[in-house]
Amino acid sequence: FKQKTAYEMLRSLVGSEMCIRDSLFPITAPPSKALGMGRALDPDQNIEYTKWDRVARIDVFSNKRSQEFFNYFPELKNKVITIDGDAYTLLYDFPSISTPGTFDYPAIGDSLYSSAYLIHERPSVLVVGLGGGTDVITALHHNASSVTGIEINKAMIEVTQNLYGDYVGRPYDDPRVTIFHSEGRSFIRRSPHRYDIIQLSGVDTWTALASGAYVLSESYLYTTDAIREYLEHLTPDGTLSIIRWLFWPPRETLRLCTEAVEVLRTMGADDPEKHIVVIGDGALGAVLIKRRPFTWFEVATLVERTKETPRNRIIYAPGFAAGDSYWGPLFEKNPFISPSLGASFIRRSFERYFEAVSRGNETAFIRTYDYNITPVTDDQPFFFHYYRLRHLFTRDWGIGGSPVDKIPIALIILLFSFLQSLFFSFLLVMAPLFFMEVRERSYSPHLQILYFSSLGIGFMFIEISLIQRFVLFLGNPSDAIAVTVMILLLSAGIGSLLSKKMLAHFGDRRLFKGLAVVMPLLVLGYALLIPLFTRHFLDTLFLVRLCLLFLFLAPLGFMMGIFFPIGLTIVGEKNHGFIPWAVAINGVAGVVSSILAILLAMAYGFTFVFTLAAFCYFTAAVSFHRFVKKHA
Numbered sequence: 001f002k003q004k005t006a007y008e009m010l011r012s013l014v015g016s017e018m019c020i021r022d023s024l025f026p027i028t029a030p031p032s033k034a035l036g037m038g039r040a041l042d043p044d045q046n047i048e049y050t051k052w053d054r055v056a057r058i059d060v061f062s063n064k065r066s067q068e069f070f071n072y073f074p075e076l077k078n079k080v081i082t083i084d085g086d087a088y089t090l091l092y093d094f095p096s097i098s099t100p101g102t103f104d105y106p107a108i109g110d111s112l113y114s115s116a117y118l119i120h121e122r123p124s125v126l127v128v129g130l131g132g133g134t135d136v137i138t139a140l141h142h143n144a145s146s147v148t149g150i151e152i153n154k155a156m157i158e159v160t161q162n163l164y165g166d167y168v169g170r171p172y173d174d175p176r177v178t179i180f181h182s183e184g185r186s187f188i189r190r191s192p193h194r195y196d197i198i199q200l201s202g203v204d205t206w207t208a209l210a211s212g213a214y215v216l217s218e219s220y221l222y223t224t225d226a227i228r229e230y231l232e233h234l235t236p237d238g239t240l241s242i243i244r245w246l247f248w249p250p251r252e253t254l255r256l257c258t259e260a261v262e263v264l265r266t267m268g269a270d271d272p273e274k275h276i277v278v279i280g281d282g283a284l285g286a287v288l289i290k291r292r293p294f295t296w297f298e299v300a301t302l303v304e305r306t307k308e309t310p311r312n313r314i315i316y317a318p319g320f321a322a323g324d325s326y327w328g329p330l331f332e333k334n335p336f337i338s339p340s341l342g343a344s345f346i347r348r349s350f351e352r353y354f355e356a357v358s359r360g361n362e363t364a365f366i367r368t369y370d371y372n373i374t375p376v377t378d379d380q381p382f383f384f385h386y387y388r389l390r391h392l393f394t395r396d397w398g399i400g401g402s403p404v405d406k407i408p409i410a411l412i413i414l415l416f417s418f419l420q421s422l423f424f425s426f427l428l429v430m431a432p433l434f435f436m437e438v439r440e441r442s443y444s445p446h447l448q449i450l451y452f453s454s455l456g457i458g459f460m461f462i463e464i465s466l467i468q469r470f471v472l473f474l475g476n477p478s479d480a481i482a483v484t485v486m487i488l489l490l491s492a493g494i495g496s497l498l499s500k501k502m503l504a505h506f507g508d509r510r511l512f513k514g515l516a517v518v519m520p521l522l523v524l525g526y527a528l529l530i531p532l533f534t535r536h537f538l539d540t541l542f543l544v545r546l547c548l549l550f551l552f553l554a555p556l557g558f559m560m561g562i563f564f565p566i567g568l569t570i571v572g573e574k575n576h577g578f579i580p581w582a583v584a585i586n587g588v589a590g591v592v593s594s595i596l597a598i599l600l601a602m603a604y605g606f607t608f609v610f611t612l613a614a615f616c617y618f619t620a621a622v623s624f625h626r627f628v629k630k631h632a
Helices: 002-024 034-041 112-119 134-141 154-163 184-190 206-210 217-222 224-232 252-266 296-307 324-331 339-359 362-368 389-393 409-435 445-474 477-506 508-537 542-574 578-604 606-630
Strands: 046-052 057-062 078-083 087-092 124-128 146-151 177-181 195-201 234-245 276-280 284-290 313-316
Touching: 034 057, 034 078, 046 154, 057 154, 078 154, 087 134, 112 134, 112 195, 112 234, 112 276, 112 284, 112 296, 124 134, 124 184, 134 146, 134 195, 146 154, 146 184, 154 177, 184 217, 184 224, 184 445, 217 224, 217 252, 224 234, 224 252, 234 252, 252 276, 252 284, 252 339, 252 362, 276 296, 296 313, 313 324, 313 339, 324 339, 339 362, 389 409, 409 445, 409 578, 445 477, 445 508, 445 542, 445 578, 445 606, 477 508, 477 542, 508 542, 508 606, 542 578, 542 606, 578 606
Parallel strands: 124 146, 124 195, 146 177, 195 234
Antiparallel strands: 046 057, 057 078, 078 087, 234 284, 276 284, 276 313
């Protein structure tokens, strides 16, 4: 009885908290997001289901004008699923047009989802990012022999499999379908299987992109390392199909091509341009990649089958050429681009790029292209960062894609946040200097600033780089953040606890002299060991990986925890009033460096940021060695 009563009280408290949160702090999506756009189109929009979890917030809503959302099957009834209020996918009422479970709807075959299936019969399929189940339904429509689905968001699986299973025709109940709750790259790395088709259809979250966020598993789905792993998990005749937005001028799809070419060259392809086909429908593009060159018959099949569809057209294929009128259907519904202008975009981008690839000088094309289409790696996984700095000062942002992609919003937010934090941090750090007494100024405040700011910068550079590195290792960005921060703080706390004993044992000068050598070498050693560690232990059980990660990171965290309390102890002995200032210096340096780390990683990669941390700790140790020597 007591347990039941306590449980009911807890439920009441939680329910009250939720009511208070919703009534006092309502979360309303702006019209720039899909959820808000739907409300603007239909004020009576009904949100039927909402679920929060570690990955995202999921909303399912019905809308009288949902046909105005971008969708492939406008004649079908649908419901809209939004991820974090913006990135959306659709639940289609397929049973209304066919026997439930058969999915014999002809329009499926005319969609970009079907591009890879045009050259395969009864393929084994791997789908990364399930959304509303359309990719799985497409595979069943084409009579796939097996379908394996991977989804990082458990709530998304629950929506399609259970809550709206009858609505979409229960595709996940088909005996050929197997669904896994996992991060795509992590699953593929551990999978021993090979597939005829690996399909990724627009797997991303615009919300995170718009905020300038960087810890995204989706970013890792589009790196050269990812594409190599996909290709290695294909059968000899298999096809990798990735669907992304078609911007004008092209960006995302063209960057996928540059990455594929780089990977294919490293895998020994003599003519990588013969391994790639690009099909578009005006808004989206499907990039098809094979380990071997496309055959003449396969290219001819794709050309003929796409020409039979209302809007799909070949944008690039080896040996394929067409006049401007061929691409007319791609732009007939685009009020901003005429067919002739659209054709010129295709020729100036895809055609010229692959001509450069055939000559072996694609690097020059990438360097001079209007947008940043340089291949991205796991160390620099900013696939969606294609604006150059000059775009901050122009309005030539192009056409197409999602609303948040049409301006360099991530760059704007990051740069302004960095400048704002830098300005106020400078004021907070420098202002106390004007109020110091002459005696206080004699204690080398510049060395104190250098020491505590170097610690703040170095700690954040290491923390952010480690979080990014272990997203793939742990299989979930939320786990990577929680586990990495917990290990670092716990081990740093132990280091802090023992720091005074170390100070008493070694003395301040010997201690800082030793730290100036040991800490940079330790950080540089970790920079070399982390890739080996993640590759070697990736196949182990999750709990085993957690324990191994704790043992691996604990020594680094322990050493990171020694510096700060020792510094506070020493400056406190000189003047107790220095302690709040030192804490403030360290804090504001951590805020500024958290943004600076992303800007540097976007330019040079996370390994570079991690390596800079070694220099920061070296600077800190040397500066305070001078301090204790001067003020002994």
